[in-house]
Amino acid sequence: YTPIDDRTWRERGWMIFSTSGTTATPRSFRYTALDAELWARTSARALYAMGVRAGESALTCTNYNPHVFFWSIHHAFNLMKVAVVPGGVPTERRLQMIDLYRPTILVATPSYSLHLAGAMREAGGDPAASSITKIICGGEPASGIASTRRRIEETWNAELHDVYGCTEAVPAGWAFTCREGLKRDPIATHVQEDLQIWELVDPDTFEPVPPGARGLTVVTNLNSEGSPQLRFLVGDFATFDYGKCACGRTFARARGGFNGRADDMLNIRGLKLFPSVIEEIVRGFDALGNEFQIVLETEGVMDAFTIVVETSVPVGETYANELRVRLEAEVIRQCELRPRIHLSAPGTLPRTEFKARRVIDRRRTL
Structure with a gap:
C-alpha cells in the first residue's frame, strides 16, 4: 500500500498512520514531510469553508493515536493561526479546559461530542451556554443523519460540520460541509475534485453509475506522496450532485453526505x-x-x-x-x-x- 521504502522513510519520514480496523485488519501507512504540508493546506481550505478563521481556538478531543482525522485538522489549525488546545486528557479535564480556555471550536467524533455534553451537564454545566460555536466531526456520519445533527446542534447551540476521508487515499483535503450547505435539506458534502478524482460505481459490477444515481465511492488520490492510490474503493454509498452550491464552490457534492459503508x-x-x-x-x-x-x-x-x-x-x-x-x-x-x-x-x-x-x-x- 505504500511507495515509501526504508531509505525514503529515514530521509524524510513524518508520521505513521493506520486504519481503525473497524472493518478489517488495520493497515499502516508511512507519510512524509511533503504529505504534512499538503495535508495542512488542503485541510485548511476545507476548514475555511466551514467558517473557521484566524483568531479562533479549538479543543481537539483525542488521545492523538495514529488516525488521520485529528492530526489533519491539528496541522491545518496551525497553518490558519487557530490556537489548539490539545485535549489528550480525560473527559473531566476537557471540561475544565472548555471552562478555562473558552475554545470556540470542538473537534470530536459525533458520539463523543454528545458524551462530553452529558458529562458537562452532570457536572452542573450547560453545553449550550459554553464558548463552543462550531463542532467539527469525523470518524462517524453526523450531519447527514438528520436526528443526530439536530441533537448535537441543539445540545451545544453550535454549527455541526463534517469531514470525510480514509487513511488509505483521502487523509486530508477530505470531503467537507460548508456553511451555506448547512441551510439546505438534505445536507450536502463537497468533494475536492482538484485533489482527488471521485467516481461512483455499482456495488455489484463496479461499473460507473449514471449521473444522479447512488453508488460506492472510488477515489484516485492526486494529493499524496505517501499513498498515491489509483481507483481505491473507499466503499461508502453516496449520490453526487454536480450543480453549483450556494456558497459558490463548483465541487461535486454528496447529497445527504456519506452515511452507509458497503461493509457495514x-x-x-x-x-x-x-x-x-x-x-x-x-x-x-x-x-x-x-x-x-x-x-x-x-x-x-x-x-x-x-x-x-x-x-x-x-x-x-x-x-x-x-x-x-x-x-x-x-x-x-x-x-x-x-x-x-x-x-x-x-x-x-x-x-x-x-x-x-x-x-x-x-x-x-x-
Whole structure:
C-alpha cells in the first residue's frame, strides 16, 4: 500500500498512520514531510469553508493515536493561526479546559461530542451556554443523519460540520460541509475534485453509475506522496450532485453526505439494513439517550435482532413499555424488521473517543 521504502522513510519520514480496523485488519501507512504540508493546506481550505478563521481556538478531543482525522485538522489549525488546545486528557479535564480556555471550536467524533455534553451537564454545566460555536466531526456520519445533527446542534447551540476521508487515499483535503450547505435539506458534502478524482460505481459490477444515481465511492488520490492510490474503493454509498452550491464552490457534492459503508450493511432475515438507519430512528426520540447497540444472534435457524438503547433519564416501567412499543413500530415502519427492544439506564453502554462500536454480531455461521 505504500511507495515509501526504508531509505525514503529515514530521509524524510513524518508520521505513521493506520486504519481503525473497524472493518478489517488495520493497515499502516508511512507519510512524509511533503504529505504534512499538503495535508495542512488542503485541510485548511476545507476548514475555511466551514467558517473557521484566524483568531479562533479549538479543543481537539483525542488521545492523538495514529488516525488521520485529528492530526489533519491539528496541522491545518496551525497553518490558519487557530490556537489548539490539545485535549489528550480525560473527559473531566476537557471540561475544565472548555471552562478555562473558552475554545470556540470542538473537534470530536459525533458520539463523543454528545458524551462530553452529558458529562458537562452532570457536572452542573450547560453545553449550550459554553464558548463552543462550531463542532467539527469525523470518524462517524453526523450531519447527514438528520436526528443526530439536530441533537448535537441543539445540545451545544453550535454549527455541526463534517469531514470525510480514509487513511488509505483521502487523509486530508477530505470531503467537507460548508456553511451555506448547512441551510439546505438534505445536507450536502463537497468533494475536492482538484485533489482527488471521485467516481461512483455499482456495488455489484463496479461499473460507473449514471449521473444522479447512488453508488460506492472510488477515489484516485492526486494529493499524496505517501499513498498515491489509483481507483481505491473507499466503499461508502453516496449520490453526487454536480450543480453549483450556494456558497459558490463548483465541487461535486454528496447529497445527504456519506452515511452507509458497503461493509457495514447487515443482512437480517434476508433484508438489508444500515446501522445509520437505526441511528436516525433512535436519535429521533428525545426520551432516548445517545448510546445504542444492534445485537444480532441466532435462535434456531432465525436471526434475532435486538436494539439496546439507553434512556435519556431514568423512566418508570409504564413509560418504558410505551417507549418500547413506539420504537418497535418505527423500526418496523422504516426497516420492515421487527426488533426486540431493550432499554438500559443512562450511562450503562460503553463510551469511546473514536468510532463507536454499534453492531455486535453473535450469529452462527453455517
